Amino acid sequence: MSNLSLEEQARFCLSQGQYSKAETLFLEAFEQNPEQANLLEGVARSMMGRKAWTEAKELYLLLIEQGEGNSAFERRQQLAECYFQLQEHDHWLAQIRSLIESNEVSQDRLVIYAQRLSMFGFQQEALRILNRALRLDDRQVGVHQAFAHVYLKLNERSKAIQSLSAVAALDPSHPSAIKQLSELLNQRVPTWHFPMMNDHPRNQAFEEAIIARLEEGDTVLDIGCGAGLLSLMAARAGAQKVIAVESEPEVAKAASEIFKKNGYDEQIHLVEGRSTSLQVGVDIPSKADLLISEIFDVSLLGEDALNTFRHAQQHLLNPNAKVIPAQAKVWCALVESDELRARFHVDDSCGFDLSTFNRLRDPRVLQLDLGRFDYTLLHEPIAVVDFDFENEISMLGQTLSMAPITQSGRADGFIFWYDLVLAPATEDREAIILSTAPNQENTHWLQGFAPCYDEQRQFTEGDLAQIICGYRRFLLWLQLV
Ligand SMILES: C[S@@+](CC[C@H](N)C(=O)[O-])C[C@H]1O[C@@H](n2cnc3c(N)ncnc32)[C@H](O)[C@@H]1O
Structure with missing residues (x-):
């Protein structure tokens, strides 16, 4: 220095x-x-x-x-x-x-x-x-x-x-x-968009149903168009006019570019916004004859399908309009499974009592591939609730179903799935059904599992299990009596 x-x-x-x-x-x-x-x-x-x-x-x-x-x-x-x-x-x-x-x-x-x-x-x-x-x-x-x-x-x-x-x-x-x-x-833009767009069984079933149900001159409304796949299918099937509605601005922007890229931007009219705030004559030119809407999650109702379909029926569709899917049916079965139980429950681990942590579990249903788990069915699967999207829709309801127990065991929870009736049977063809059941080719939804929270409930062969299935707007739940 x-x-x-x-x-x-x-x-x-x-x-x-x-x-x-x-x-x-x-x-x-x-x-x-x-x-x-x-x-x-x-x-x-x-x-x-x-x-x-x-x-x-x-x-x-x-x-x-x-x-x-x-x-x-x-x-x-x-x-x-x-x-x-x-x-x-x-x-x-x-x-x-x-x-x-x-x-x-x-x-x-x-x-x-x-x-x-x-x-x-x-x-x-x-x-x-x-x-x-x-x-x-x-x-x-x-x-x-x-x-x-x-x-x-x-x-x-x-x-x-x-x-x-x-x-x-x-x-x-x-x-x-x-x-x-x-x-x-x-x-x-949830990441499920990608597996959904690549979900072959889903896409194929929807396209079949669109082709089956579209009639000449029909105006089609696609609520929740996402990237625009179902609108494109309807346009390719010959729909004169398709109104595609998407609430997420980023997704809507992508859809508009996709319509153009595929040469369908004249046939498909994109509206950015939530369908429930649309007004005919203001946001969309006319009511529709065919509603296509795939706004379902693993528990069916989680994306507010009931409210969206009901609003569309009341405000956006012509009388007797067709709806894809027309109906849905929910299935469930009680199971015993250490593997599934381990997904939502803890007792002792390495000699320590960790059960206090159970209060922090997420109350939503689990989405999983049942094919990867060991479980024992306590009874044959039963259908617990049906929804009809082409008729009056109720926003809440409850059903009670009886399931005869065929296998003794502990009820850890319900495995469940649903069938979407995309096109009901007609004289000329069978119904077109897309099922998320574990015995079908997997869709991107996989299957659902709803834990039974009343711990250690045991059933013996011959018992009758009483199962409540309730729904309220976007919530669907299963419960033992
Ligand atoms: C499950 S994705 C389906 C996408 C597309 N229809 C398909 O099948 O490939 C649902 C999309 O609908 C949108 N959406 C859900 N409810 C809506 C509503 N009521 N109005 C407008 N968009 C909606 C979501 O933002 C999401 O992009």
Whole structure:
């Protein structure tokens, strides 16, 4: 160090984070060379390093007033930083609003200013600054991430998704952006879309039913069109007009591009929104003759199918309109299974009692591939409830079914599945049924398992199990009496 000049020593200390020492050395150097204003700048930087914002601010104000040195722009940036740290927000705003007019401001600074403006609620101004930053270099991850942040504040989730996708494309290892993108997409575009679109038994059965039920001149309504597969099928089958409705903006945007790409954008009219808020004559041109809707989850009703179908019947369909699926039937059976029980229940593990954790189990049904589990049926599967989507739909109901026990055992829960009657039987053909039963080729829904929460309930061969199946809007449950 001793071979270095005072200024060199000061700069070294500054670079090492030894701010107090750097400040003293800069001051000593300035006393020796009072004509060198940049040494005072070193003092101010050291003050900032040790977070002496007021002293630094005063010094920068003095330096700016004297106008010495050739780094006026940088000094104003540092002064702005002091204002920000001192929470003198009006001064900070005035300072940065004049700074950002200059071409000298770097991309990194623009991003920081935009982030802070967004923090104070100036979202549109933040977006303008970020657009400037983007023009400087559109391959900087930080700019896209800052865009996403502002769009989320504005609740413009689709744009936030686009910005985060840009981050992911530039840096696939960016942890926070990837996590945020995945969370946003999962809320709006669940990952089941892909296996569903590739679900051959499902797709084939729907296409068969569409061909079977479509009549010349029919207007088709596809509620929850997703990527648009069923609308495309209807268009290919010769529908004159298809109205495809999709509530998720990102999904609707993709569907619109898919219709165009496949040459059906004239035949299919896409409406973005939830079907239950559509009005004929306002959002859609006319009522429909055929409703196609695949909005089912593993428990059948979880995507609000009852409410959606009922609303469509009352407001969006012509009298006697056909519906695909026309009906649904839910099946279940009580089973004993250590493997399935282990999916929702814990007692003793490695000699410790962990049963307290049982109160944290998810009350929803489990979705699983029954073919991969060992279980014993306590009785033959029984049909517990039917839904008729072509007639009046009730939003709640309950059935009581009797199941003669054929195998003694502990009732751990109900395995269940459903049949969708996509097209009822006619004189010319059999019904077209898509079943999620475990003895059929698996669909992407697989099967459901609803645990029995009354612990250790035992049945003996010859008993009659009484099973309640209840439903209420999007909830379907099974219960032992
Ligand atoms: C299970 S996916 C089916 C997609 C497509 N119909 C298919 O079969 O490939 C259901 C889609 O419907 C949308 N959706 C559900 N209920 C809706 C409603 N009432 N109005 C509009 N879209 C709805 C969801 O956002 C989702 O994209």
